[in-house]
Amino acid sequence: MKARTLFILALALTTVIPLAPPALAHHSFAAEYDADKPVTLTGSVTKMAWINPHSWIYINVKKADGTVENWAIEAGPPGTLVRAGFTKESLANDTVIKVNGYRAKDGALRANGRDITLPDGRLLFVGGSSPGAPKDFPGTSK
Amino acid sequence: MRPKDSISYAAAIVAAGLLATAPSRLSAQASQTAPKSSENEECRGNGCAASPDAPVAESDAGAPAKPYDWKASFKEYKVGKVPRLADGHPDMQGIWSRTTLVPMERPRNQDKKEIDAATAAKLENEAQQKQFDLRTEPTDTPPGEKTTDAYNTFWRDGYWFKVPMSSLRTSQVVDPPNGRLPPLTLAARVRQNRAAELDNRRATSYEDRPMSSRCIQRPGTPGPAFNGSGPGGQESTLEIIQGTDTVLVRGESLVSQVIYMDARPRPAADVHLQLGSARGHWEGDTLIVEYTNFSGADGGRRHLTARYKLLDANHLLFGYTSDDPGARTKPFSVEFVLWKLTDQEQLVEYACHEGNVGLEFTLSAARAKDREEAADEGK
Numbered sequence: 001m002k003a004r005t006l007f008i009l010a011l012a013l014t015t016v017i018p019l020a021p022p023a024l025a026h027h028s029f030a031a032e033y034d035a036d037k038p039v040t041l042t043g044s045v046t047k048m049a050w051i052n053p054h055s056w057i058y059i060n061v062k063k064a065d066g067t068v069e070n071w072a073i074e075a076g077p078p079g080t081l082v083r084a085g086f087t088k089e090s091l092a093n094d095t096v097i098k099v100n101g102y103r104a105k106d107g108a109l110r111a112n113g114r115d116i117t118l119p120d121g122r123l124l125f126v127g128g129s130s131p132g133a134p135k136d137f138p139g140t141s142k
Numbered sequence: 143m144r145p146k147d148s149i150s151y152a153a154a155i156v157a158a159g160l161l162a163t164a165p166s167r168l169s170a171q172a173s174q175t176a177p178k179s180s181e182n183e184e185c186r187g188n189g190c191a192a193s194p195d196a197p198v199a200e201s202d203a204g205a206p207a208k209p210y211d212w213k214a215s216f217k218e219y220k221v222g223k224v225p226r227l228a229d230g231h232p233d234m235q236g237i238w239s240r241t242t243l244v245p246m247e248r249p250r251n252q253d254k255k256e257i258d259a260a261t262a263a264k265l266e267n268e269a270q271q272k273q274f275d276l277r278t279e280p281t282d283t284p285p286g287e288k289t290t291d292a293y294n295t296f297w298r299d300g301y302w303f304k305v306p307m308s309s310l311r312t313s314q315v316v317d318p319p320n321g322r323l324p325p326l327t328l329a330a331r332v333r334q335n336r337a338a339e340l341d342n343r344r345a346t347s348y349e350d351r352p353m354s355s356r357c358i359q360r361p362g363t364p365g366p367a368f369n370g371s372g373p374g375g376q377e378s379t380l381e382i383i384q385g386t387d388t389v390l391v392r393g394e395s396l397v398s399q400v401i402y403m404d405a406r407p408r409p410a411a412d413v414h415l416q417l418g419s420a421r422g423h424w425e426g427d428t429l430i431v432e433y434t435n436f437s438g439a440d441g442g443r444r445h446l447t448a449r450y451k452l453l454d455a456n457h458l459l460f461g462y463t464s465d466d467p468g469a470r471t472k473p474f475s476v477e478f479v480l481w482k483l484t485d486q487e488q489l490v491e492y493a494c495h496e497g498n499v500g501l502e503f504t505l506s507a508a509r510a511k512d513r514e515e516a517a518d519e520g521k
Binding site: 031049052053076080085105106107114115 | 345377379394500506507
């Protein structure tokens with residue numbers, strides 16, 4: 001087989017092979033959550049669980065008919081939260097928050113917390129300033 | 143996946159693997175469509191430094207390479223005031239971040255080894271803006287089956303702090319000199335594609351889930367070699383503790399490694415360890431760690447040398463040379479700068495098994511899909 005033919009074959013094959021997406025989480029998004037079911041929930045915090053590999057925030061959401069649902073919202077791991085400036089005081093019980101996320105595929109009252117803000121849109125906590133991060137680009141050649 | 147698809151798929155990965163290891167011109171051409179660094183096994187699951195996804199502007203072919211000289215290469219980094227322990231060795235103890243915007247591999251349209259500080263600052267700002275944009279993208283965009291890029295961006299490295307260009311280098315890979323990783327071996331490519339196939343199909347058991355989902359292993363994280371992690375990563379820190387006869391490198395995620403400094407003998411050749419057997423010594427102010435006795439495919443033939451050099455109180459140069467005939471067709475070397483988290487009192491434990499409900503929920507999601515499909519077929 002000529003090199004050119006092989007090259008065309010190489011291009012064709014590498015195009016059709018499904019390459020893994022960068023799996024940024026410790027599990028894949030699509031395995032648990034439904035990208036076709038975005039949810040926006042506003043409710044009051046009932047519990048913040050600092051648990052690995054993901055923290056969970058539980059909120060009571062009042063439905064239009066007056067009944068209340070307790071939703072579990074997946075958040076980042078505790079270590080990442082700490083680096084982001086999140087503290088134990090950041091999310092006290094009864095704090096009302098607004099969550100944008102995607103609902104679990106199995107239909108449970110569970111969603112990933114893609115974005116969490118206070119109802120007026122303000123962010124929940126102030127980011128870390130990454131103290132120690134290089135400001136002077138130490139790799140610069142002498 | 144239907145049986146027929148499986149056969150085509152297997153044929154495709156074997157053929158692609160063969161092509162990836164093909165020599166000369168063909169290899170260079172095929173590599174233009176090779177996975178981006180973010181899809182390489184080294185950084186999967188950890189967030190990757192900026193990807194070299196720019197269009198091709200030059201050939202990989204260059205002048206014959208000189209052997210990698212780590213001493214000469216390390217000398218190119220500025221060294222400031224270095225804190226020391228009572229025994230005179232550099233004091234590297236503390237919590238270090240391996241987040242960096244320096245790409246694992248050099249972008250193909252980049253022929254320089256370094257960029258200037260103004261460009262670096264611009265890239266840092268752009269990278270953080272990209273994280274902001276991901277969070278606020280409209281939720282009604284066609285999401286597709288796979289994922290949304292915004293998944294948990296809000297919580298990750300690079301949103302709440304700017305991931306720095308921790309050096310001005312254009313790649314973490316310093317050898318081969320073109321800044322790009324040598325191709326995967328056929329066996330490694332087949333393994334990688336098999337893992338991707340399992341990961342992407344509907345889960346049938348915890349056993350077909352990736353090692354990371356099972357809280358067993360995170361490729362690319364400390365233990366024993368590790369790479370810089372770009373925006374969107376997590377578990378990106380490690381702690382170094384120096385004792386009299388040992389140095390401990392404690393990764394945030396899952397593993398710690400004990401480096402013995404007392405010249406004790408290595409295990410017998412038939413002892414194979416997941417993290418290898420680490421023996422360290424000082425060469426001047428550089429800690430050199432030689433690893434052998436690895437487990438895994440061709441683990442017995444795998445050899446790794448890691449190097450740590452403190453540049454000043456808050457910057458630590460890390461490098462390694464990996465000779466892993468079971469994974470890459472040639473040895474390669476990496477260098478990047480870690481930076482100290484000066485406001486962290488302790489490494490926050492990443493006890494992955496503590497509440498790993500992800501496995502349960504992944505399986506319950508898959509069974510829910512099964513039921514949906516069965517109901518549709520019954521209509």
